[in-house]
Amino acid sequence: MKRLIAGFDIGGTKISVSLGTESGKILGKKIFPSARGRQVKESVRQLKSALSALLEESGFGRRHLLGIGVAVPGAVDPRREGVLKSPNLPSWEGFPLKRVLFKEFQVPVWIENDANAAALGEQYFGSGRGIDHFLYLTISTGIGSGIVANDSLLRGASGLAGEVGHMTVVQNGLLCPCGKRGCLEAYSSGTAIANYVRTALRNGAKSRFFRNIKLSEITGRLVSEAARTSKDPLAIQARRTAADFLGIGLANLINIFNPQRIILGGGVMEHVEYFWTPMMKAVRREAWPLSLRACTVVRSPLGTEVGDLGAIAIVLDQMRP
Amino acid sequence: MKRLIAGFDIGGTKISVSLGTESGKILGKKIFPSARGRQVKESVRQLKSALSALLEESGFGRRHLLGIGVAVPGAVDPRREGVLKSPNLPSWEGFPLKRVLFKEFQVPVWIENDANAAALGEQYFGSGRGIDHFLYLTISTGIGSGIVANDSLLRGASGLAGEVGHMTVVQNGLLCPCGKRGCLEAYSSGTAIANYVRTALRNGAKSRFFRNIKLSEITGRLVSEAARTSKDPLAIQARRTAADFLGIGLANLINIFNPQRIILGGGVMEHVEYFWTPMMKAVRREAWPLSLRACTVVRSPLGTEVGDLGAIAIVLDQMRP
Numbered sequence: 195m196k197r198l199i200a201g202f203d204i205g206g207t208k209i210s211v212s213l214g215t216e217s218g219k220i221l222g223k224k225i226f227p228s229a230r231g232r233q234v235k236e237s238v239r240q241l242k243s244a245l246s247a248l249l250e251e252s253g254f255g256r257r258h259l260l261g262i263g264v265a266v267p268g269a270v271d272p273r274r275e276g277v278l279k280s281p282n283l284p285s286w287e288g289f290p291l292k293r294v295l296f297k298e299f300q301v302p303v304w305i306e307n308d309a310n311a312a313a314l315g316e317q318y319f320g321s322g323r324g325i326d327h328f329l330y331l332t333i334s335t336g337i338g339s340g341i342v343a344n345d346s347l348l349r350g351a352s353g354l355a356g357e358v359g360h361m362t363v364v365q366n367g368l369l370c371p372c373g374k375r376g377c378l379e380a381y382s383s384g385t386a387i388a389n390y391v392r393t394a395l396r397n398g399a400k401s402r403f404f405r406n407i408k409l410s411e412i413t414g415r416l417v418s419e420a421a422r423t424s425k426d427p428l429a430i431q432a433r434r435t436a437a438d439f440l441g442i443g444l445a446n447l448i449n450i451f452n453p454q455r456i457i458l459g460g461g462v463m464e465h466v467e468y469f470w471t472p473m474m475k476a477v478r479r480e481a482w483p484l485s486l487r488a489c490t491v492v493r494s495p496l497g498t499e500v501g502d503l504g505a506i507a508i509v510l511d512q513m514r515p
Numbered sequence: 516m517k518r519l520i521a522g523f524d525i526g527g528t529k530i531s532v533s534l535g536t537e538s539g540k541i542l543g544k545k546i547f548p549s550a551r552g553r554q555v556k557e558s559v560r561q562l563k564s565a566l567s568a569l570l571e572e573s574g575f576g577r578r579h580l581l582g583i584g585v586a587v588p589g590a591v592d593p594r595r596e597g598v599l600k601s602p603n604l605p606s607w608e609g610f611p612l613k614r615v616l617f618k619e620f621q622v623p624v625w626i627e628n629d630a631n632a633a634a635l636g637e638q639y640f641g642s643g644r645g646i647d648h649f650l651y652l653t654i655s656t657g658i659g660s661g662i663v664a665n666d667s668l669l670r671g672a673s674g675l676a677g678e679v680g681h682m683t684v685v686q687n688g689l690l691c692p693c694g695k696r697g698c699l700e701a702y703s704s705g706t707a708i709a710n711y712v713r714t715a716l717r718n719g720a721k722s723r724f725f726r727n728i729k730l731s732e733i734t735g736r737l738v739s740e741a742a743r744t745s746k747d748p749l750a751i752q753a754r755r756t757a758a759d760f761l762g763i764g765l766a767n768l769i770n771i772f773n774p775q776r777i778i779l780g781g782g783v784m785e786h787v788e789y790f791w792t793p794m795m796k797a798v799r800r801e802a803w804p805l806s807l808r809a810c811t812v813v814r815s816p817l818g819t820e821v822g823d824l825g826a827i828a829i830v831l832d833q834m835r836p
Contacts, residue, residue: 343665343671348772350648357773357806362767362801364686365763442683449681450662450682452670454672479695482681484600484675488673489672
């Protein structure tokens with residue numbers, strides 16, 4: 195009998211529901227918005243109807259469903275029954291997600307932080323296959339990570355392990371959205387890259403590319419475009435600065451974990467011009483040569499599918515013998 | 516039948532050979548120097564005769580010996596047959612330690628990095644008992660660590676995991692003995708503390724305590740004494756600076772690992788005046804509140820025995836079911 199797995203990838207702006215096989219083939223997928231402030235109950239209703247529709251469209255019925263993996267953008271409560279803390283989806287906090295989904299579909303439901311889920315996605319379907327020690331990092335609006343050591347996901351005492359984005363890289367440095375100062379995320383995320391450009395423009399720097407763009411409209415993606423298409427010096431400098439700090443962060447992780455691989459995903463990694471080279475230069479400068487020799491740094495081969503595959507991999511990880 | 520374990524704690528200046536029980540009772544112990552440059556063969560001869568003597572003195576014979584654990588100050592080769600790299604004991608590099616000891620005693624021999632061994636010592640006999648996620652850090656001449664995650668020692672791809680002392684805490688910062696810049700070790704070790712005082716004195720700072728002391732004679736231990744006994748402002752400032760950076764390092768590890776405990780040992784931790792309070796202040800400033808709540812930071816209860824107990828624990832760890 196065909197065994198299917200459902201993956202719910204809950205994001206701050208959109209929710210993706212996918213139905214896949216154990217080998218990571220996505221049979222169908224539905225996407226809908228999860229706008230801030232929207233109530234959790236409405237989203238859960240949509241989750242249910244999306245999965246029901248996918249099961250029907252697949253030609254298989256509910257009895258083929260093995261389990262549901264739910265990736266959430268925030269901290270999962272220690273019993274893994276719901277979301278403990280999510281700045282992007284506050285209405286989800288405390289909602290009995292596992293119980294409600296189990297009641298509807300009568301299959302095991304597992305909830306996992308989204309960066310951890312992405313690491314599992316890499317472990318089962320991507321660059322983490324056959325590797326005992328690796329880290330997955332997403333470099334996007336923020337910086338998150340999932341860590342696999344000794345072939346196991348590292349969740350820590352209360353499921354919060356992997357907050358590498360809040361490693362302090364500068365004592366009393368730039369303010370991070372988390373409230374503390376000097377975090378890697380405040381230096382190397384897409385948001386940080388946009389902030390570098392904004393600050394420079396505010397301080398009177400000139401740029402042909404940005405002169406007709408409102409400061410509030412500058413994003414990491416736009417800076418990437420400015421660097422690639424116009425070789426805008428401001429954009430290039432912003433990306434190089436972010437890349438150097440990310441290299442320091444990666445080297446720290448290489449020295450701490452001695453991993454075989456670091457896998458990089460997220461929006462900032464979509465285009466690596468003026469980023470990869472300075473990042474790797476910093477990695478080589480800061481990592482221990484013996485540990486560096488054991489490690490390769492790669493881009494995620496899963497790209498935008500990492501969210502769906504990660505959610506599906508949550509189930510595989512829980513069901514492995 | 517009484518089952519005994521031998522622990523060889525190989526240090527840069529001295530070697531300790533101990534004979535203990537499975538429950539961590541040390542029955543006997545011999546210490547001899549391991550001066551730099553001394554040839555490995557002479558040390559191994561001394562190891563052998565020390566253990567033979569201990570077995571005889573204990574009243575038990577060789578047949579009671581279960582295994583030998585060897586803790587070494589450096590990188591262990593991936594097959595764990597000897598020392599790959601040790602700046603303090605270069606003559607040991609490449610020596611077939613495991614084979615030679617096995618030939619002599621005909622029991623299993625396991626070699627482990629000393630900070631990893633200390634973490635195992637804590638896991639079996641100290642503050643790591645019954646804890647699945649913890650880090651042991653030694654703050655001494657240098658800074659090393661052993662990491663236990665998911666109830667297992669984290670060795671990484673080539674046995675080099677745990678180099679938290681070489682986490683970069685300042686971009687392009689102070690030069691570290693390892694050759695790179697800005698390492699935690701260059702800011703928070705005993706050596707770093709002595710360097711802060713030396714640099715201040717060189718720059719004309721006045722100190723009643725240090726005025727008759729040669730710059731080359733200043734050590735972390737002496738600075739600790741100056742702070743405790745004379746409330747020397749220079750010494751207090753040096754310790755506070757080091758403590759703040761160590762707090763940043765510990766917070767980074769709390770954010771990355773979400774551990775239940777961080778256990779601190781090493782010379783700098785012998786006296787915690789003008790150190791613990793600023794260190795914990797930095798930890799609270801830099802760690803995520805939810806992760807911090809799950810973690811307690813403690814001093815090692817094993818004190819100076821951590822080396823011997825760590826070497827013994829290597830054997831217990833390998834023999835566990």
